[in-house]
Amino acid sequence: MALPTASVKIVTPQGLLYPGETVTLQCDISDYTDWTYRWFRNNEELPIQTRKTIAISLPDQAGQYQCDGRRRSRPQKSYYSFSLPIIITALPKATLTVEPNPVFPGETVTLMCSVESDSIWSYKWYKDRNDNVVSQSGYSNIGVSHISRAAESDQGQYWCEGNRVSRPTSSQPSNAITLTVKGACPQPGTTSAGTTHQAYTAPQQSSTPCSCSSHWP
Secondary structure, three states, rough: OOOOOOEEEEEEEOOOEEOOOOEEEEEEEOOOOOOOEEEOOEEEEEOOOOOOEEEEEEOOOOOEEEEEEOOOOOOOOOOOEEEEEEOOOOOOOOEEEOOOOOOOOOOEEEEEEEEEEOOEEEHHHHEEEOOOEEEEEEEEEEEEHHHHHHOOOHHHEEEEEEEEEOOOOOEEOOOOOEOOOOOOOOOOOOOOOOOOOOOOEEOOOOOOOOOOOOEEO
């Protein structure tokens, strides 16, 4: 009588697999009961994994997975399962545009974020640090944010990312773009067109650039 054969399958999630996800694998042996399972990744045994199902984290634990079974009664073992490849699909990448750049003090800057897919995302914009979210938007094909009355304090590196409920739940962040604010703040008064310049903080010394206050909607 032939030994029973193990089989391995992905339980969750279904479909493409993305970085950051947890994948549940299951080992099935159709005949007999009371199996203790052995799991292998890239032909190396995972000694602490002896259950019918295991959870693996991506991307660190991607690879080729197999399983088999052992039991005390006859038959005492199964054949190995076929190898199941756990393949990761790259997250879609966000793209950021910043216009105009460079910008003069007091001007409005538009930051547009999109993700290379046909679906709808919500968006976050970051400045200089991963924990510094400077703006967010609701769900749309393209996210738009503005810096009103750009100031020297708005100079820095900006990037964006998309998020949504369905898988994949996040995008790769965009490449960072450095926003440059050129020149000093305008002097108070009126322009040739008769419009009043924004209020500004005068520099303490002539060699020190002034600092305008910016506004994020």
